[in-house]
Amino acid sequence: MDETDLKIIELLAVDSKRSLADIGQGVGLSPSSVNERIRRLVASGTIRRFTVDLDPLALNRDTLVFVWLGLRESSDETAFRRYAQTHRSILECHHVTGAWAYLLKIRVGSPSEIEGFLAELKAEGFLGRSETVLALSSPVSGAFLPKDGV
Numbered sequence: 771m772d773e774t775d776l777k778i779i780e781l782l783a784v785d786s787k788r789s790l791a792d793i794g795q796g797v798g799l800s801p802s803s804v805n806e807r808i809r810r811l812v813a814s815g816t817i818r819r820f821t822v823d824l825d826p827l828a829l830n831r832d833t834l835v836f837v838w839l840g841l842r843e844s845s846d847e848t849a850f851r852r853y854a855q856t857h858r859s860i861l862e863c864h865h866v867t868g869a870w871a872y873l874l875k876i877r878v879g880s881p882s883e884i885e886g887f888l889a890e891l892k893a894e895g896f897l898g899r900s901e902t903v904l905a906l907s908s909p910v911s912g913a914f915l916p917k918d919g920v
Contacts, residue, residue, distance in 0.1 A: 771816065774799065778807055779817065783912075786820040823912070831859075831877040834905040835884055838870040839891070842898040850896045859887055870901070 777797045781788055790801035790808075797804065811817045826832045841850060854863040854874070862875040878884060884902055891897040 771811075775807055775811060775816075778804060779811065782808070782817070782820075786822075826877055830879045833878045833880055833883070834908065835876045835878060835887075836903040836905065837874040837876060837888075838901040838903075839872040839874055839897070840869075840899040841871050841896055845896050845898070853894060853896065859883075 774797050778793055781793050781796055790804045793799075794801050794804045799807070808817065826834070841847065850872075851863070854860050854872075859876045859878055860874055861877055862873075864873045864875075865871065866873050876884075876887060878887060881904060884904075888897060888900060888902070891900075
């Protein structure tokens with residue numbers, strides 16, 4: 771991967787619908803050369819998917835919450851991971867070190883929905899203990915963008 775690939779990634783991260791011609795202008799390549807580089811980046815797994823950036827307010831999911839989660843001793847961790855992958859409120863699930871087993875990033879419509887989310891985890895037999903943190907604002911949020919060639 772060279773500087774041109776990193777610039778292509780940066781342009782796609784800002785707008786994945788950007789035309790090949792527009793990207794080519796930004797990096798000094800023809801559209802067909804840009805297309806070939808993107809194809810290679812996808813084939814290598816560097817680019818995993820193209821997606822859309824949704825407005826949480828428009829979807830009535832404007833409350834961003836982080837949940838530190840300790841699983842119950844009897845929990846099936848594989849079942850929990852499958853559950854997390856399919857739950858519509860869970861945006862991210864990270865297995866972490868330290869006092870907690872997982873860190874969940876969720877979006878709900880209002881703070882009152884957090885209690886229902888936790889009750890659901892408990893009913894499924896996963897919730898051992900938790901700590902919930904509400905995000906007040908997100909001054910930096912978004913896709914990974916390579917900076918300074920990193």
